[in-house]
Structure formats: C-alpha cells, structure tokens
Amino acid sequence: AERARLCLRRYAVAVVGQLVFVNLAEEPMPIGQQFSADLLAALEEASSCFADQSVHVSLPVAYNWKLNAENVLDDNHIPYIHPRSFQPLLREGEAAAREAQAAAAEMPAPVGPAPAAPPASPAAAPAATLLGQSRHSSGPMRIEPWPWHGSVQPYAGGANLFHTFTLFPNVNFISPGGYSFVVQQFEPLSPGRSELRMTLTLARPHGRLPGLPALLRTYLKGEARVVNEDIAYLEALQSHLHPGAPRAHQGRYETRLREAADVYLDLLGPEGRL
Numbered sequence: 547a548e549r550a551r552l553c554l555r556r557y558a559v560a561v562v563g564q565l566v567f568v569n570l571a572e573e574p575m576p577i578g579q580q581f582s583a584d585l586l587a588a589l590e591e592a593s594s595c596f597a598d599q600s601v602h603v604s605l606p607v608a609y610n611w612k613l614n615a616e617n618v619l620d621d622n623h624i625p626y627i628h629p630r631s632f633q634p635l636l637r638e639g640e641a642a643a644r645e646a647q648a649a650a651a652e653m654p655a656p657v658g659p660a661p662a663a664p665p666a667s668p669a670a671a672p673a674a675t676l677l678g679q680s681r682h683s684s685g686p687m688r689i690e691p692w693p694w695h696g697s698v699q700p701y702a703g704g705a706n707l708f709h710t711f712t713l714f715p716n717v718n719f720i721s722p723g724g725y726s727f728v729v730q731q732f733e734p735l736s737p738g739r740s741e742l743r744m745t746l747t748l749a750r751p752h753g754r755l756p757g758l759p760a761l762l763r764t765y766l767k768g769e770a771r772v773v774n775e776d777i778a779y780l781e782a783l784q785s786h787l788h789p790g791a792p793r794a795h796q797g798r799y800e801t802r803l804r805e806a807a808d809v810y811l812d813l814l815g816p817e818g819r820l
Contacts, residue, residue, distance in 0.1 A: 557569060557570055557574075558571075558574035560577040562577075562586055562589050562590050562593065563589060563590035563591070563592070563593030563594045563596075564593040564594065564596045565589055565590075565593045579676065579677070580676055580677070580680065580714070581677070581680050581713070582677050582680070584682075585680055585681065585682055585711070588682045588711070589682075589711060589719075591701070592701045592702075592709065592711070592719075592721060592724075592727070593727075595699060595700065595701040595724065595727075595749050595750055596727060596747050596749075596750060597698070597747050597748045597749060597750050597751060597755075597758070598750075599747065599758055599759075599762065600745055600746060600747035600762070601745070601746050601747075601762040601763065601766050602743070602744070602745045602746075603743075603744050603766065603770075604741055604742070604743050604744075605741065605742040605743075605744070605773070605777070606735075606739065606740075606741055606742075607739070607740050607741070607742050607777050607780070607781065608738060608739055608781045608784060608785075609738065609739075609740060609777075609780040609781050609783065609784035610734070610737055610738060610740065610784060611716055611732040611733065611734040611740040612732075612807075612810075613780045613783060613784060614716075614730075614732040614740065614742065614776070614780060615715060615716050615718075615732055615806070616803050616806070617776055617780060618710075618712060618718040618730075619712065619802045619803055619806060620800065620802075620803065622799065623776075623779075624636065627775050627776060627779050628772060628775055631771055631772050631775060632772055635687050635688045635708075636685070636686070636687050636688075636708065638687075638688035639685070639686030639687035639688045639689075639706050639707075639708070640685075640686045642686065642688065642706065643686040643706075674804075674805035674806075674808050674809050675809070676714070676809055676813070678805070679712075679714035679715070679805065679806050679809055680711075680712055680713050680714045681711075681712055682709070682710070682711050682712075683709075683710050683712075684702075684707045684708060684709045684710070685707065685708055686706060686707060686708075687706060687707060687708035687722060687723070688706060689704075689706050689707075689722060689723035689725065692725075694755060694757075694761065695725055697751050697752055697753070697755055698725065698748060698749035698750060698751045698752065698755065699749055699750050699751075699752065700723065700724035700725045700749045701721055701724030701727075701749065702724045703724070704723055704724050704725060704749075705723065705724070706723065707723065707724070708720070708721075708722055708723070709721040709722075709724065714806065714809070715806070715810055716731060716732040716733070716734075717729065717730065717731050717732075718730040718732075724749060725748065725749050726746065726747070726748050726749070726765050727746065727747050727748070727749075728744060728745070728746045728769055729744070729745045729746075730742065730743070730744050730773075731743040731744075738784055742773065742777070744766075744769065744773070746762060746765055746766050746769060747762070748761060748762065748765070
C-alpha cells in the first residue's frame with residue numbers, strides 16, 4: 547500500500563508531431579473534442595519541421611492572461627500596436643500577392659465551358675463550439691531571404707506566408723514563412739498577473755547548421771521586440787480596469803472574442819462563473 551502511494555500521478559497525454567499535450571483533469575476530455583482532426587494534422591505537419599534545439603524564455607507581465615488571448619484573436623491590433631515592426635511585412639506580402647494574382651489574370655483563358663457555379667444558399671451563423679475556437683490560418687507576408695534558409699527544410703515549402711495556429715484557450719503558435727516557429731503560452735498567475743512563456747526554434751536543418759545558437763538568439767530578440775509592444779498596451783489596459791469602469795461595447799468584427807468568452811464560461815460551469 548505504501549509503495550502504491552509513492553508512484554507518480556498519471557495524466558492524459560497526447561503527442562501530436564513534436565508537440566505534447568497534457569490534460570490534468572480527473573476525467574480528461576479526449577483531445578479530438580477540443581481540436582479538430584484537420585487542425586491536429588496541420589499541427590503534426592508543422593511541428594515535424596522543428597529543429598532539435600530551441601530557446602525558451604518566461605516573462606512576468608502585469609495583466610490578466612485573457613487579455614493576451616484576446617489580443618491574438620483580434621487582427622485589428624496589428625496596424626495599431628505594430629505599425630512599424632510587423633504591419634509593413636504584412637502589407638508588402640499582400641502587395642506581392644496582388645501582383646501575382648494580376649499577372650495570373652493576364653494569362654490566356656482556358657478553352658472550354660466554365661464550370662457551373664453552385665447554387666447560393668443563405669449563410670446561417672454557426673453556434674459557438676469548443677472545436678471552433680482553435681484554428682489554423684495563413685496570410686501573405688514578406689519573408690526576408692537569408693543564406694541559412696537553403697540549409698533547412700521549411701514548413702509549407704517556405705512560401706511568403708505567415709502561419710498562425712490559435713489553440714484555445716491560451717496558446718498562440720506562429721511560423722513566419724515556415725522557417726522559424728514560436729509557441730506562446732499565456733499562463734495565469736493571479737487576476738492581474740500572468741507569465742508569458744515563449745519557445746522558439748528554427749526549421750530542421752539538412753545537416754549541421756553553423757551558428758545555430760546565434761540564429762536562435764537573433765530571432766528571439768526580434769520576437770521580443772514585437773511582444774514588448776503588446777505587453778506595453780496590455781499592461782496599460784489592465785491598469786485602467788476597475789469595478790466602476792464603463793462596459794465595453796464590442797463590434798461585429800469581434801465575434802471571435804465573444805465566442806471564445808462564451809465557450810470558456812460554458813466550460814467553467816455555474817460555479818466557475820462566480
């Protein structure tokens with residue numbers, strides 16, 4: 547009986563590529579109920595491109611973790627908080643994508659009848675679900691070419707795309723161009739304090755990649771620059787929150803934020819809402 551009590555506690559573990567998910571609940575939810583099969587397949591494909599070495603940093607921040615989770619869901623924060631660091635790369639990527647589309651449109655039209663368009667049907671607003679809160683998306687972004695890019699196997703072929711994996715409720719996993727990967731975790735400490743944990747790695751090299759520690763440090767400094775811009779705004783927002791503060795009125799574009807909050811409250815149940 548004493549030996550039985552000395553063993554480590556067992557937890558539900560799911561390995562997806564090079565990502566490990568641990569569920570601490572007494573009755574854990576199957577991972578397939580939280581993340582869709584398509585998302586899990588995309589996570590496995592992306593994480594299979596990780597290099598063996600990574601760098602990790604934990605930053606104490608003076609705001610509630612949910613502010614950071616909402617921040618990454620709100621695309622409108624980029625032009626306002628990152629107008630010089632991040633936004634120019636997205637604009638240049640979008641401009642290049644438009645030029646490519648325009649060039650493709652000037653090509654001769656294919657011979658033969660055009661395929662019939664499917665009948666239009668009214669779009670119904672889907673109900674907020676747990677599966678719908680985690681997703682993978684990508685958009686145009688100018689990726690600065692570096693000599694070491696030819697020495698690695700990038701995710702998705704190394705296209706000029708910015709990949710985002712939003713994992714409900716508190717993980718943001720990004721990859722600029724498939725050459726580097728950053729996992730951000732927003733860990734709650736108290737109602738007004740959190741810990742921002744970042745793990746950064748590069749794409750898996752074909753062989754030995756000279757100067758890998760220096761590359762990791764360089765990319766971490768660049769990521770920290772963008773993250774510090776977020777931290778400054780989110781800490782200022784937290785400092786102005788108080789019981790008498792006016793209620794926020796969210797616009798239609800903030801539907802994802804409202805859905806995430808609704809699903810989170812449903813998971814907490816009646817006791818967790820207090």
